[in-house]
Amino acid sequence: MELSSLTALGGSITTCFLAYLYYRYESRQRELQHTERMRALESGHPVPDGEIAQASADTNRAWAIGLVALLVPAIMAGAALWGTAMVFNHGENPSIHLPLTCVIWGVSGLVSLVTVATGLGVLACRRKPKRGAEENKSPIVRQSAFEDAPIGR
Numbered sequence: 001m002e003l004s005s006l007t008a009l010g011g012s013i014t015t016c017f018l019a020y021l022y023y024r025y026e027s028r029q030r031e032l033q034h035t036e037r038m039r040a041l042e043s044g045h046p047v048p049d050g051e052i053a054q055a056s057a058d059t060n061r062a063w064a065i066g067l068v069a070l071l072v073p074a075i076m077a078g079a080a081l082w083g084t085a086m087v088f089n090h091g092e093n094p095s096i097h098l099p100l101t102c103v104i105w106g107v108s109g110l111v112s113l114v115t116v117a118t119g120l121g122v123l124a125c126r127r128k129p130k131r132g133a134e135e136n137k138s139p140i141v142r143q144s145a146f147e148d149a150p151i152g153r
Helices: 003-042 050-090 094-124
Strands: none
Touching: 050 094
């Protein structure tokens, strides 16, 4: 074996070993956090870092939805551009170029529109933060001065 292949093999083995050690460390950390949370729940205390974890999950979810809503239309536009180039380069019948191009761009636009609309809809329906019992009590506000007027007089 050559020196370069031995170096690559040694580097691969070292990387795998370090990844294994890191996995064991992270697994142990998760186990300790789980035990801590279970003991807190059993003793009636609130879960430590529960709100922070929820906020972090909501943020990650929003980023993922945003990336999907951004990348899918971009990829669809690239695919439509490629399809249009294929139609014009390899299409033997010029009378079919316009209908095929319209179908390609129409489908691309529809998929992009549905993706962005769904992403925005999901982001609009995000979970609202929980409020305390005192904050949920809203004062009664009258819509108009005619609410108290008797009907039929």
